[in-house]
Amino acid sequence: MSLESYDKEIFDLTQNELKRQCDHLEMIASENFTYPEVMEVMGSILTNKYAEGYPGKRYYGGCEFVDEIEQIAIDRCKKLFGCEFANVQPNSGSQANQGVYGALLNPGDKILGMDLSHGGHLTHGAKVSSSGKMYESFFYGVELDGRINYDKVLEIAKVVRPKMIVCGASAYARQIDFAKFRAIADEVGAYLFADVAHIAGLVVAGEHNDPFPHCDVVSSTTHKTLRGPRGGIIMTNNEEFAKKINSSIFPGIQGGPLMHVIAAKAVGFKHNLSDEWRVYAKQVKANAKKLGEVMLSRGYDLVSGGTDNHLILLSLLNKPFSGKDADIALGNSGITVNKNTVPGEIRSPFVTSGVRIGSPALTARGMKEAEFELIANKIADVLDDINNTALQAKVKAELKELASKFIIYNKAMF
Template sequence: MSLECFDQEVFNLTNQELKRQCEGLEMIASENFTLPEVMEVMGSILTNKYAEGYPNKRYYGGCEVVDEIENIAIERCKKLFKCNFANVQPNSGSQANQGVYAALLNPGDKILGMDLSHGGHLTHGAKVSSSGKIYESFFYGVELDGRINYEKVREIAHIVKPKLIVCGASAYARFIDFAKFREIADEVGAYLFADIAHIAGLVVAGEHPDPFPHAHVVSSTTHKTLRGPRGGIIMSNDEEIAKKINSAIFPGIQGGPLMHVIAAKAVGFKFNLSEEWKIYAKQVRSNAQVLAKVLMDRKYKLVSDGTDNHLVLMSFLDRDFSGKDADIALGNSGITVNKNTVPGEIRSPFITSGLRLGTPALTARGFKEKEMEIVANYIADILDDINNVNLQKEIKQKLQVLASNFIIYEKAMF
């Protein structure tokens, strides 16, 4: 029986979401469009298999085939990140990070990460996350110019003496200097952990400096700039750390791995290893450059005055509207973004004075510089006259026409 016959409610809602994804413009920096082939294997019979353990060391019978699949995912992941070890089992980026901490730290140990309000992630020690509850967390941030001041990180690290330093961010538009972070980590005897969830797709294409050989351990999501299925991965070149990571993930924090997702990760990695991938990643950055330039030409302030990667951070500290107002106005025009705090923030995290915009999803649809220029100008038009609901409706119609020339999926189910 088809899903349509079996459960019309969920079928209809899935199609409604397909329409939303196709008609609107997705500019949330952490979102992307994965391949139909990735979705095909994710929706396969592999979901039925229990395979606690690792290839050739399982706690269940009948794992010969899924062992091969997991080994392919591991080998491709290692090739992609040019490293000796990969664990492809984490169910998400957060669980990957939880696994790294569990492997390298004891409860109460000190960690130093980027402040959530400065662009870090919840799992980098925020007090509401288990990373901030189990471990004693300290933070570095960005300066008013929107950049990490590595001398300040060094000063804080020398005072705190953390056991682990986390670098990597959710909202940082500039290259991360992994070598500098390692220098600091070595000075205080800390592990360097690079969470490259946001930039992994650029890293593997040579569009962002590599975290290896600087980081002791690296984690990522597979669904952001990598365009694979939703999930996490952990990599290292250190044999002792590798052993600890494997036992921290299973049996430490997870049970049976999601074999359908691991297979989908393998398919995604195949795409990431292709020549086509390099072209995509280059275009993501080039589109972000165009977005940044047009917005600045239209007199909008960007945190750090530009971008090196896939995202731009707009600051409205000099405007009489908030990030939330901008988020709503763009949403009314079918442009999905998210509000974000900015350096020197004066508003609450629910209101904010900034906006985070990314180009990975539009680039996956085939948008190039010409289309990005059009979109960026529409964004500025909307924000210039933020209370003009009629203009928002008018632009929404124009953007639907533009989007219809870049069909990403013909159907919701594969």
């Protein structure tokens, strides 16, 4: 029996979401459109299989085929990142990070991560997350120019003397210098852990600095710029750390791995290893750059003045409206973004003075610089007259027409 026949309520909502994704312009920097074949295997027979443990060492029988699948995912991940070890079982980037901490730290150990309000992630020590509750967390941030000051990071590290330094961000538009972080970590005797969830797709295409060989451990999500299924991974070149990471994930924080998602990760990695992937990643950067150039030309400030990766961070500190206002107005115009804090923030995290805008999802639809120039001007038009609901409706109709020329999915697929 089909979903439509069995549960029309859920079916209709999934179709509504399909229509939203197709008709709106998805510009949240952490979201992307994965491949139909990735979704196909996620909805496959593999969802039925328990496989606690690791390939060749399971606690359940009947794992001969899923063992092969997981090993393929591991091997492809290792090849992709140029590392000696990969754990592909984490269910998310947050769980991957939790697994790294569990492997290398003890409760109460000091960690030094990027401040959430400066572009870091919850799991980098934010007090509201388990990383900030289990460990004694300290923070570095960006200067008012929106860039990391590595000399200042070293100063903080010398005072804090952390056991681990976490580098990586969720709203940082510039390259991360892993070599400089390595030197800082060595200076204070700390582990160096890189969370590349946002930039992984650029890293593996050679479009961003590589965390290896500088970092002791690297984690990532498999969606975002990698365009795979939602999930997490952990990599290292240290054999001792590898054993601890495996134990930290299972049985430490997870039971049976999601074999249908691991298979989907393998399929996603195959895409990431292709020549076409490098073309896509280069276009992601080019589109973000064009987006930033137009917004600057229209009188909008960008944190750090531009971008080296897949996103821009729009600062509205000099505007009479907030990030939340901009988020709502652009949403009404058919453009999905997210409000975000900025350096020098004057509003609460629920309101903010910034907007984070990314290029990966629209690039996946085939859009290039010409489309991003048009879209950036539409964004500026809406924000210039933010209370004009008639204009928002007009822009929404225009962008729906644009979206119809770049089909990502069709109803027949679902």
